[in-house]
Amino acid sequence: MTGAADDEEPTHAVIATRGLTKRYRGGQLAVDGLDLTVPAGSVFGFLGPNGSGKTTTIRMLMGLIEPTSGTARVLGRPVPRAARAVLPQVGALIEGPALYGFLSGRDNLLRYDAADPTADPRTRPGRVAAALDRVGLTAAAGKKAKAYSLGMRQRLGLAAALLQPRRLLVLDEPTNGLDPQGMREIRALVRELASDGTTVFLSSHLLDEIEQVCTHVAVMTRGRLVTQGPVAELAAGARGRLVVTTPDPADAARVLKERGATDLVIAGDRVTAEPPDQDPAEVNAALVTAGVRVRGFGLERGSLEDAFVALTGEGFDVAG
Amino acid sequence: MSRAETYAATGAAARAPRALWSLGLLRNELLTTFRRWRTLALLAVLAAVPVLVGVAVRIETGGGDPAGGGGGGGPAFISQITDNGLFLVFTAFAATLPFFLPMAIGVVAGDAIAGEASAGTLRYLLVAPAGRTRLLLTKYATVLVFCLAATLVVAVSALATGALLFPLGDLTTISGTRIGFAEGLLRALLIALVVAASLVGVAALGLFVSTLTGSGIAAMATTVGLLITVQILDQIPQLHALQPYFFSHYWLSFADLLREPVYWDDLLRNLGLQALYAAVFGSAAWARFTAKDITA
Structure with missing residues (x-):
């Protein structure tokens, strides 16, 4: 320079x-x-x-x-x-x-x-x-x-x-x-x-x-x-969300809540929540033990969009 | 800064401006201006004026007897056209200098900066980086070249029309003496240069207006509006004290070059006034443009 x-x-x-x-x-x-x-x-x-x-x-x-x-x-x-x-x-x-x-x-x-x-x-x-x-x-x-x-x-x-x-x-x-x-x-x-x-x-x-x-x-x-x-x-920095796909969403939501998950959202056969502070494997085992039939279980990766919305509190046109 | 430094070493950083390369923008500006359809249309209109005047005089006089009924912009010249086609050049200047010529200059000068701003191209020229002072000087130089080109277009068109429709030969000056045709041509060229110089003030005024707004149309309209206003005020006797400071006040003094001997007083006053306008409005344009936020 x-x-x-x-x-x-x-x-x-x-x-x-x-x-x-x-x-x-x-x-x-x-x-x-x-x-x-x-x-x-x-x-x-x-x-x-x-x-x-x-x-x-x-x-x-x-x-x-x-x-x-x-x-x-x-x-x-x-x-x-x-x-x-x-x-x-x-x-x-x-x-x-x-x-x-x-x-x-x-x-x-x-x-x-x-x-x-x-x-x-x-x-x-x-x-x-x-x-x-x-x-x-x-x-x-x-x-x-x-x-x-x-x-x-x-x-x-x-x-x-x-x-x-x-x-x-x-x-x-x-x-x-x-x-x-x-x-x-x-x-x-x-x-x-x-x-x-x-x-x-x-x-x-x-x-x-x-x-x-x-x-x-x-x-x-x-x-x-x-x-x-x-x-x-x-x-x-933006935490991922827990996503459970099940034919028994109400039961699943109850079990997740017992395990400490927050911000539960039920949409059809999908239940999403802020994950609790424990190994996701334990949460899954708890669901199965309670007789909830689980089709899919996973963590959705935190995206930049989540981080962005969390930071600015504003929506963003992702589709462009 | 490891990566950037390696990159810099490969040649991206080590470039310095060169004096000759700086002129590239002026060359490009001239090329761009004179290839533009609008510029050519303005020049075409200016070229048409002497043709119309020539044809009108030819039709009105019919055969050959000098009927002095015209009474247009330069009544001193128009009656002489039938004797000598060269007088069509002087008549054409007398007809175009009050309005057509400065209007064309007002369009080009008013658009100079404001037109780039409204097209958004100004920001790209400045980040190129053209440099604000350099860009302004380039624009003014181009407008001055256009002044000269516009004047020469009128002169050449008038000369060609005059030669085609009327006889050419020795001519009688305003003072009554006779000068040869070659001498007459020389005077015509001199007059063309003086007419071009008479437009320097309007050009500077237009450039200044152009730095004030982001709309090319507004700048052109303002410049032409100012021109008309000044021309009207110049006709009001009560403003007698102010009139010597109007840029158009001494414009028709170019006719003094056809006296024997040449009467220099008003000619020099005209040139001095134009220089004053160029200095004042040129500085104002510079002060405004170099301090302006470019948001367009």
Whole structure:
């Protein structure tokens, strides 16, 4: 990392914010005292309901918005002050793609690349072609962008983020508007980039997407950071539920209650509950001893969604 | 930061901006602007004005006798067109400078930043990173090139129409002396440059308006609205004291280049006023744009 007096590397963080706050004119507090740390080499999921301040945070990190107070460092340098030195190493997709409809896909990328004063014009056509190829748009490169479908626009936006080798990719809802096949391709691309050592900062409203590709996660709600850490730790924090499938649900519920299970829910032949503090095998034996006919018995794994709902107290559109 | 550092060593980090590479954005901006359908339509309208004036004069005068009934923007010139096609160039400037030319500039300048903001492309240019000052300078330079291009389009169209419909030859200046055709052409070119320079102020004003709003249409409408307002106020005698500060006040002074000797006072006042507008509104645009939160 390039060094200057104010560039002392505090942590191994690619993004580090301290007390980052944005209050818009009119008094609305969009981001409130954010302390975010994104470790190098991570695929960092940034979660939160709409209006929770995710986009404002990303805009502050990219030097588009001046923070009201607090500091932000990207790649060890302060933003927005050192934004012009930092941003050539950052690829970004912010709030969906924005394209010049009257230009072809290729000309859009040529223009964005020309805007970067550190981009070599001699390698420009080659890099544009490679980026188009990487997102599968080579065949449509000559078409006017206004004729692109939402999925194609999204791919072109991603291609713009991949015009150079990057140390950090900031992707805001990268699979928005893509079909399932396209989503799989983008996830594979994110994993591939991460394995090259690129840190990926991924905001998404799709929890299963975060679970599939992210190593770390942060959750925001109403402008505040609720939690951050490795995905596995967060998901483990949400306890799994005990699920018993039986033709005798009433008897099963009675036995489970005797054994200390709480929050019992009976739905048809399924009984679910918060498991008691004992070996599940003992609970199962107790059910069978009491004459309950058990078809299925197991613990449902704690998901990120459970953790999320527990943290924010809000529902979340998982189906997307 | 083990992984990121290895990656940095492979070349992702070690890139510095180069002066020449910085001009790539200006080149791309010019290409983008002049390939745009809207720009070409504006230029086509400007090219059509001298053709219409030429055809109208030709029809009205029928045979060859100089009927001075026109009375349009530049009555001093219009009656002379039938004698010399070169006068169509001066007439065309007198007809387009009060409104058509600055309106075209207002559209392009007003859209410069606001258009990018409303399309959302501004945020991607800035994270590229184009740099706010560099982007603003690129936009202003492009608008100035458009001023010159628009003026030349009017001049060339007028010259071609004039040559086609009327005789060419020596011409009589406003002072009554006669100058050769080559000298006349030179004066026409000089006038085109002065007319282009007369638009520098509107261009800066439009750019400033463009940094104030996130809507390209609003910025264009505001700039053109300001233009019309100033043109009207310039006609009100009670505002006599203010009028020398209106950017359009000395616009028609370009005709002084057709005097013998050339009468420089108003020409220089015009150029000075344009420079003042460029400095004031250019600075205002810079101050606004470099401090603005980009939320579009």
